[in-house]
Amino acid sequence: MSNQLPVINLMGPTASGKTALACELYERGNFELISVDSALVYQDMDIGTAKPTKEEQAQYPHHLIDIITPLEVYSAAEFVEDAYRLIDEIHARGKTPILVGGTMLYFKSLLEGLSENLPSADLAIRAEIEAKAEQQGWQAVYDELKLVDPLAGEKFKVSDKQRIIRALEVFKITGQPITKLQAEQPKNVAYRYNFHNYALIPDRAELHQRIEMRLKKMWEIGFLNEVEYLMIKYDLDENLPSARSVGYRQALDFLKNSDKSHKNKLEMEDKSLFATRQLAKRQYTWLRSLQEAHQFRTYLTIKQAQEDLRNLHG
Structure with missing residues (x-):
């Protein structure tokens, strides 16, 4: 439809180079950038989120960074x-x-619409579910989900902790299975936009290398100092969604619950690396599932994307 206005979605796992690509496109055309990152919304969480620097943001302004x-x-x-x-x-x-x-949840919600009958997060209920997992194990929590929402039980694995928490949370708030509420949600509410979906999906081995280099740089430029500052300024609690961001969770645990020895520091760095790789793995899975439902162009390398998108103008 001619009255549909273009929206460019540029997706990819952590450390894939998508921000650099977006900044390059911004320079070449009549564009504005909107951040689609659940960690970049937080003020003062800069190093661990690989947030564009103040200088970079001045040169390439992003909406939805530092908003809460x-x-x-x-x-x-x-x-x-x-x-x-x-x-x-x-x-x-x-x-x-x-x-x-x-x-990817943000992209999916944007492309497909959100159910208005899905409730917002309830931190008390989430804490209760996590406490049960700690005491009885995730299998017990997963079994509880299968009882109240068998369809979600089929879709999720016991390792899908965030999805299990959300499904149980929704059931505890509404008394209805999340799968039923999702099935009732309106699809493609963004009918007035013409979405152009692009994804940078590097080779796993290359991405793992990039993640390792990024984390090494984070430690070098003072990520632990940033977390200590957050603990003082905000009395940061590990149950807050912000503190569950990859890297922050591990750093908080190290600073609060260890003797801060070199051995424990190395262990914390290893845990952060593993958690970031797991995040990338989840992002790949989300991307594959989005690709099944929506038209996509994917690139293995930034160079490939640059060549293909060189004629893209806003």
């Missing part, structure tokens, strides 16, 4: 509301929005 404190919660529904508003404002300025990031 680490003590606040930001949901996928809030993201969709903010993103639609920004997309419309950018189009009104005669520009094309580029949405760039790795939070």
Whole structure:
């Protein structure tokens, strides 16, 4: 339809190079950038989130960075509301929005719409579910989910902890299975946009190398000092969604619960590396599932993407 306005989605796992690519496109065309990253929304969480520096943000402004404190919660529904508003404002300025990031739930919600009958997160209920997992193990929590929502039990594995928490949380709040509520949700509510979906999906071995280099740099430029500062300024608690971000969780545990020996520090760095690789693995899975439902162009390397997108103009 000719009245559909273009929206460019640039997705990829952590450390794949998508931000650098988006900044390059920004320089070449009539674009504005919207961050699609659930960690970049937090103020003062800079090093561990690989947030563009203040200088980079001045040169390549991103919407939806630094919008809340680490003590606040930001949901996928809030993201969709903010993103639609920004997309419309950018189009009104005669520009094309580029949405760039790795939070695939946000992209999925944007492309498919969100169920209005899905409740917001409830931190008390989440803490209760996590306490049960700690006491009885994740298998017990997974078994509880299978009882109340057999369909979710079939879809998820016992290792899908975040999804299990969310499904049980929704059931405890609404008394209805999340699969039933999701089935009732409106699809493709963003009918007025013409989405162009691009994904950087590097070879796993190469991505693992990039992740390792990024983490090494993080430790070198003072990531632990940043977490100590957050603990002082915000009394950061490991149960907050912000503190569950990869790297922060491991660093908080090290600073709060260890003797801070060199051995424990190395162990914490290894745990952070493993957790970041696991995050990338989940992002690959999300991307594959999104690709099944939506049209995508994927690239193995930044160079490939640069060549293909060189004629892209806002």
